Amino acid sequence: MSTLKLYSVDPEKFINHDKLPCDVYLKLGPKKFVKVIKQNSEYNKEIIYKYRDMDSSVFHITKEGMESLKQFEVNLMRKLSRAENLPTESAIARNLWTVQLMQDQVRELGVTDTVIEATDAVIKDSIKSLKDETTLQDLVDGIMRKNDYIVEHSLMISYIAIEMCQRLKWNNSATYEKIALASLIHDCTLEDPLHAQLDTKGMIMDAPIDASTKKHILNHPQDISSIVQQAKRFIPDVDKIILEHHERPDGNGFPFGFTGTKIHPLSCLFIMTEDFVNTIYNSQLSPDLIRKIKKDFEIEYNSGNFRKVLEAFQDYFDNFLNQSPGTIKV
Numbered sequence: 370m371s372t373l374k375l376y377s378v379d380p381e382k383f384i385n386h387d388k389l390p391c392d393v394y395l396k397l398g399p400k401k402f403v404k405v406i407k408q409n410s411e412y413n414k415e416i417i418y419k420y421r422d423m424d425s426s427v428f429h430i431t432k433e434g435m436e437s438l439k440q441f442e443v444n445l446m447r448k449l450s451r452a453e454n455l456p457t458e459s460a461i462a463r464n465l466w467t468v469q470l471m472q473d474q475v476r477e478l479g480v481t482d483t484v485i486e487a488t489d490a491v492i493k494d495s496i497k498s499l500k501d502e503t504t505l506q507d508l509v510d511g512i513m514r515k516n517d518y519i520v521e522h523s524l525m526i527s528y529i530a531i532e533m534c535q536r537l538k539w540n541n542s543a544t545y546e547k548i549a550l551a552s553l554i555h556d557c558t559l560e561d562p563l564h565a566q567l568d569t570k571g572m573i574m575d576a577p578i579d580a581s582t583k584k585h586i587l588n589h590p591q592d593i594s595s596i597v598q599q600a601k602r603f604i605p606d607v608d609k610i611i612l613e614h615h616e617r618p619d620g621n622g623f624p625f626g627f628t629g630t631k632i633h634p635l636s637c638l639f640i641m642t643e644d645f646v647n648t649i650y651n652s653q654l655s656p657d658l659i660r661k662i663k664k665d666f667e668i669e670y671n672s673g674n675f676r677k678v679l680e681a682f683q684d685y686f687d688n689f690l691n692q693s694p695g696t697i698k699v
């Protein structure tokens with residue numbers, strides 16, 4: 370065993386599978402490892418849950434195992450993306466899993482064809498859910514399960530942003546692909562959900578975290594944007610949306626501190642959608658909440674390239690309120 374070079378692996382990468390394409394070892398001491406999962410054999414997940422909760426860095430695999438696991442995930446993602454005509458509920462469950470795999474893959478391998486194929490599957494499902502008149506409450510219940518903020522808010526942004534594109538008549542497949550891909554991967558280099566919820570430079574600087582973590586969070590728009598730029602099949606504007614996703618209309622965002630006139634219209638759509646998703650993620654969805662968001666948006670986003678998107682959001686909010694029981698229609 371001592372001749373094997375082993376690398377720590379996050380158990381979240383393999384907990385959802387029944388069999389793995391590689392052996393997994395548990396670290397018992399500085400040079401002491403024991404094999405707990407045998408390649409291609411069914412395994413007992415109890416041991417993973419038990420040790421994961423104590424210390425998630427105790428699981429190790431070889432370098433070759435790492436490569437096999439990556440390839441295994443690429444194949445799995447491809448298989449998941451190709452399942453067609455799923456009912457909305459199953460499609461959402463599939464997409465939550467796909468987005469998790471996708472974010473790992475972008476970090477490790479970049480924006481591959483498999484990532485784009487998976488994005489297209491999410492777009493198809495979003496359009497189908499609109500045709501099926503899936504409600505906002507259904508999306509909240511299906512997607513925002515409070516298990517994995519980074520995956521869940523990314524998928525929710527994608528669903529809502531595509532609906533907004535339809536309302537704005539920006540409804541062509543190229544635009545859908547730009548906004549959906551940006552949504553699904555925009556925070557993929559952040560692993561801690563708390564870090565992904567730090568929206569402004571001020572929140573990051575005030576957070577009780579070390580300087581290098583602050584730098585990593587502040588740089589994630591540039592880091593992920595440059596991964597997108599290196600893709601073999603470069604999709605224009607995705608890098609820009611990701612680069613600008615923490616800008617704010619009043620110029621208090623980062624990395625540039627642009628105001629509404631300088632921020633790309635698709636970035637404006639993204640920023641407002643993420644703001645909306647974060648607000649409903651942390652609250653109970655209700656007509657009162659939507660009325661409050663509507664008021665806040667009117668004040669906050671009434672400038673530059675945000676203005677047009679604001680109109681679409683106002684319609685969206687009115688539509689929600691008109692369909693809510695107990696709401697007086699005006």
Ligand SMILES: [Fe+2]
Pocket residue numbers: 522555556565643
């Ligand atoms: Fe985010």
Ligand SMILES: [Fe+2]
Pocket residue numbers: 555556565589614615
């Ligand atoms: Fe972010």
